[in-house]
Amino acid sequence: MMPSLQHLLYLAAFLFCTGLAVVMVKRNTIMMLLGIELMLNASNLNLVAFNRLYPASLDGQMFALFVIIVAVCEAAVGLAIVLRVYQHYQTSVPDEISELKG
Amino acid sequence: MNTLTFIFYFFMLTAAASATGILLSRNVFKAALMLLVCLLSIAALYVLSFAEFVAITQILVYAGGVLVVIIFGIMLTSKLSGKPLQVGHTNIFAAVLSGILLFALLANFITDDVFAVPQHAVETQGALQTIGTNFMTAYSLPFEIAGILLLAALIGAAAITSFMKSKKV
Numbered sequence: 001m002m003p004s005l006q007h008l009l010y011l012a013a014f015l016f017c018t019g020l021a022v023v024m025v026k027r028n029t030i031m032m033l034l035g036i037e038l039m040l041n042a043s044n045l046n047l048v049a050f051n052r053l054y055p056a057s058l059d060g061q062m063f064a065l066f067v068i069i070v071a072v073c074e075a076a077v078g079l080a081i082v083l084r085v086y087q088h089y090q091t092s093v094p095d096e097i098s099e100l101k102g
Numbered sequence: 103m104n105t106l107t108f109i110f111y112f113f114m115l116t117a118a119a120s121a122t123g124i125l126l127s128r129n130v131f132k133a134a135l136m137l138l139v140c141l142l143s144i145a146a147l148y149v150l151s152f153a154e155f156v157a158i159t160q161i162l163v164y165a166g167g168v169l170v171v172i173i174f175g176i177m178l179t180s181k182l183s184g185k186p187l188q189v190g191h192t193n194i195f196a197a198v199l200s201g202i203l204l205f206a207l208l209a210n211f212i213t214d215d216v217f218a219v220p221q222h223a224v225e226t227q228g229a230l231q232t233i234g235t236n237f238m239t240a241y242s243l244p245f246e247i248a249g250i251l252l253l254a255a256l257i258g259a260a261a262i263t264s265f266m267k268s269k270k271v
Contacts, residue, residue, distance in 0.1 A: 006212055008147070011114050013208035015140075017201040018121040024197035027190040030130055030175050034137050037168065038121060041144055044160075048153045058232050061153050062241055065233075068156075068163055069248045073255035075168045079175040080259040086179045095192070 008049040015042035029082045029092045033075065040071045110150050116143040128189050130176050138169050155233050 015038055022035030044064045051060030086092050120140040127133045141164045148157035237245050 007111075007114065008151070009212045010209065011118060011147075013205055013212065014118055015121050016208070017205040018125050020204060021197040021201040022125050024193050024200065025125065025191050027192055028130060030172065030179065031133060031189055033172065033175075034124060034133055037137065037164075037172075038124065038140065041141065041164075044156075045144055045147065048148055048151050048156055051153065052151055055152065058229060058236065061156050061229075061233065062236055064153070064156050065159060066241075066244055066248060068159055069252065072163055072168060073251055075171060076255050076259045077262070079171055080262040082175060083178055084262050084265075092179050093190075 005049055005052060008045060012042045012045040012049065015039075015045065027093050027095065029085070029094055030079075032094070033078050033082070036078075037071065037075065040067060040074075043067065106150070110147070113143040113146040113150070116140075117147065128191070130180075130189055131173070134169060134172050134176060137172075138165055141165050141169070152229070155230050 019035040019038030019042060022038060023032050026032055026035065044067050047060040047064040047067070051058065051064075054060075082092060085097060089097050091097065117140050120136040120143070123136040124133045124140070127136065141160060145157040145160040145165070148154070148160060
């Protein structure tokens with residue numbers, strides 16, 4: 001038999017908590033983006049796993065596809081902002097970016 | 103334990119281990135490569151969960167697109183200063199505490215047997231066809247909005263980075 005739904009949900013919860021810890025711990029904006037991607041993937045894993053409960057509808061997989069689309073937009077715009085901020089402040093440590101004056 | 107179950111647990115362990123590696127690594131580039139391993143094993147889990155189209159999209163978009171963009175970002179932000187790609191850690195206690203607490207909270211809900219999988223054989227005939235039909239019928243409005251969002255993100259990202267040299271640093 002296949003592993004139960006619970007195991008996938010435990011994995012997704014673990015990935016989400018790891019992503020949260022990565023966002024909180026790392027002192028680098030790109031590492032924080034990696035953590036956000038990890039959290040988005042954990043939520044996608046949950047959606048696909050719950051789709052196994054209702055295999056006829058495929059609504060979970062559709063929603064996972066839309067989440068992937070939005071995650072791509074977030075990554076592109078986020079990295080563009082990171083590059084721009086790096087160009088301006090010469091640092092990618094978010095704690096050191098503390099002045100509002102352009 | 104048959105082969106399928108073994109493959110399933112293998113990819114679950116790979117995903118969890120590479121996510122832990124991201125958390126522990128101090129090198130940004132190694133963390134990005136470990137994220138690639140994590141994304142690919144999640145794609146394998148999608149295949150094993152009867153979501154082939156999502157798995158292919160995951161490999162194409164994440165492993166092929168987002169990771170390349172992230173590695174470009176790493177190289178562009180490290181080239182200018184010449185510093186090594188080491189990353190400091192802060193708030194370790196708070197992050198570990200909140201991670202463990204959130205995991206305990208989620209595990210508390212998962213442990214309840216409200217999510218029982220029906221044990222009948224899953225019908226996967228024509229899943230790709232159903233997804234394509236869904237995109238054009240029930241999900242046509244979100245599909246169009248996603249197209250507009252992608253266009254806006256593309257133009258926005260290009261516009262943000264195209265002024266790179268125009269302003270004095």
